[in-house]
Amino acid sequence: MSKTYNPKKIKRAKSHGFLVRSKTKTGKNTLKRRRAKGRAKITTV
Secondary structure, eight states: OOOSOOOOHHHHHHHHSHHHHHHSHHHHHHHHHHHHHTOSOSSOO
């Protein structure tokens, strides 16, 4: 039996990365919220 979670950096960046977030309106809102909250990391990867 294999593990369910098999992390891959490229795959993660393509769905949760900064460039993807900054393309859409909702993504921009997400970045704005996280900046306002004072997160150390705005996005993963």
